[in-house]
Amino acid sequence: MEIxxxxxxxxxxxxxxFIPRVLPLALLGKKELPEKVVLWLSFIPAAxxxxxxxxxxxxxxxxxxxxxxxxxxxxxxxxxxxxxKTKNIFYTVSGGLIFYLLISLLF
Amino acid sequence: xxxxxxxxxxxxxxxxxxxxxSLKDGVKDALPIILGYLPIGIAYGMLAVNKGLxxxxxxxxxxxxxxxxxxLVSIEMxxxxxxxxxxxxxxxxxxxRHLLLSASLSLHLRNLPFYYYPFLGxxxxxxxxxxxxxxxxxxxxxxxxxxxxxxxxYLGWVFSSAVGAFLTEFIDLGSGGALDFVLxxxxxxxxxxxxxxxxxIIVALFSVFASLFFALTINGSWNIxxxxxxxxxxxxxxDGNS
Numbered sequence: 608m609e610i611x612x613x614x615x616x617x618x619x620x621x622x623x624x625f626i627p628r629v630l631p632l633a634l635l636g637k638k639e640l641p642e643k644v645v646l647w648l649s650f651i652p653a654a655x656x657x658x659x660x661x662x663x664x665x666x667x668x669x670x671x672x673x674x675x676x677x678x679x680x681x682x683x684x685x686x687x688x689x690x691x692k693t694k695n696i697f698y699t700v701s702g703g704l705i706f707y708l709l710i711s712l713l714f
Numbered sequence: 715x716x717x718x719x720x721x722x723x724x725x726x727x728x729x730x731x732x733x734x735x736s737l738k739d740g741v742k743d744a745l746p747i748i749l750g751y752l753p754i755g756i757a758y759g760m761l762a763v764n765k766g767l768x769x770x771x772x773x774x775x776x777x778x779x780x781x782x783x784x785x786l787v788s789i790e791m792x793x794x795x796x797x798x799x800x801x802x803x804x805x806x807x808x809x810x811r812h813l814l815l816s817a818s819l820s821l822h823l824r825n826l827p828f829y830y831y832p833f834l835g836x837x838x839x840x841x842x843x844x845x846x847x848x849x850x851x852x853x854x855x856x857x858x859x860x861x862x863x864x865x866x867x868y869l870g871w872v873f874s875s876a877v878g879a880f881l882t883e884f885i886d887l888g889s890g891g892a893l894d895f896v897l898x899x900x901x902x903x904x905x906x907x908x909x910x911x912x913x914x915i916i917v918a919l920f921s922v923f924a925s926l927f928f929a930l931t932i933n934g935s936w937n938i939x940x941x942x943x944x945x946x947x948x949x950x951x952x953d954g955n956s
Binding site for chain 2: 620624625631634643650661669694695707
């Protein structure tokens with residue numbers, strides 16, 4: 608990646624990751640956020656992860672990819688089960704990779 | 715006489731500090747986190763190099779940004795030719811949750827000298843937060859515990875991304891294949907860990923459909939941002955009416 612573009616990107620990313628991490632901790636509840644804002648914020652993690660997940664397994668080259676040949680889509684179901692049962696990143700990612708490999712060998 | 719008493723107190727304080735195992739406990743508790751970071755960090759490093767960063771750039775991003783999902787998303791966006799502004803906005807949204815993690819951690823890390831907070835804050839991740847919330851209560855020196863925990867995990871993240879990034883240069887594994895499933899698999903488990911109410915299930919499902927809809931209708935990577943913001947509003951609306 609071109610160095611100037613990279614520096615701009617990293618600079619921006621550092622700012623927007625550092626500030627939300629440090630600010631609440633440093634302000635230490637001196638001022639509470641409005642209840643509605645806290646509620647809205649509390650939905651962000653689930654919303655953003657779902658929004659990221661769906662295209663990563665259901666789209667291919669900008670089109671819906673609903674097919675038995677869509678390995679990621681098939682592997683999603685056993686991976687979800689492992690995630691639900693273990694709630695553990697390591698087990699889920701390793702399990703997901705194994706399912707993906709097995710499915711791509713079988714189909 | 716007084717002087718020697720003073721030196722004894724000083725010595726006691728020093729021993730207390732050395733005997734305090736908070737830092738060591740933190741380091742130890744980070745080991746499972748590192749185990750989880752290894753495959754993801756290596757995959758990140760490889761993907762980053764495959765999609766156009768130099769190994770040094772890929773490692774620098776881990777060193778300065780230290781946010782796994784945001785880094786992986788930014789790599790996807792770089793590959794798709796997204797604008798820097800879109801990548802930064804996306805990073806902000808992916809990491810908005812840190813506001814909440816930071817706010818709840820502040821209940822345990824109160825009244826410290828101000829210079830502590832940039833370091834403690836930088837080390838907040840989903841994983842360090844999750845571990846800290848279950849273990850920090852029993853620690854004598856909570857800031858030392860969190861520094862030990864967070865910094866060890868940070869080293870693990872930088873190390874594993876560097877391994878992935880520099881390995882790719884010598885062993886061309888190419889893109890595609892199972893490696894491409896690391897990110898979705900991580901999203902699956904993080905999503906499952908996030909969901910604890912019916913409203914959150916509805917929010918997630920709505921977000922899935924909205925994200926697909928916008929991806930199919932609007933160019934660029936704005937589908938994630940639009941779906942996230944709308945789905946969170948839906949959550950507020952549902953909880954406000956129940």
